[in-house]
Amino acid sequence: MKNIVVDIHTHTIASGHAYGTIRENALAAKEKGLQGLGISDHAPGIPNVSLPNHFSNLRAVPRQLYGVSIYYGVENNVLNDGTMTLPEKILDRLD
Numbered sequence: 001m002k003n004i005v006v007d008i009h010t011h012t013i014a015s016g017h018a019y020g021t022i023r024e025n026a027l028a029a030k031e032k033g034l035q036g037l038g039i040s041d042h043a044p045g046i047p048n049v050s051l052p053n054h055f056s057n058l059r060a061v062p063r064q065l066y067g068v069s070i071y072y073g074v075e076n077n078v079l080n081d082g083t084m085t086l087p088e089k090i091l092d093r094l095d
């Protein structure tokens with residue numbers, strides 16, 4: 001088995017089809033021995049997913065929880081014209 005130290009694709013309850021909070025996911029990451037956790041909830045553009053404010057507010061989340069480094073990300077949607085559904089001004093704030 002590979003030695004995985006960071007999981008950068010995770011969803012929280014904010015994505016509408018996952019059930020853990022950021023803190024619950026961080027604690028689970030610690031228990032699995034991960035050093036880093038990326039929060040990559042779904043961007044707006046498909047039904048029942050996170051609102052833009054969710055991504056803006058990630059700045060309020062501590063950068064370390066339970067000794068695990070937290071990275072702010074998004075599972076974004078690329079449209080046919082190459083634009084993305086989460087605005088650049090919010091993307092610029094993410095890791």
Ligand SMILES: [Zn+2]
Binds near residue numbers: 011015017042
């Ligand atoms: Zn998903």
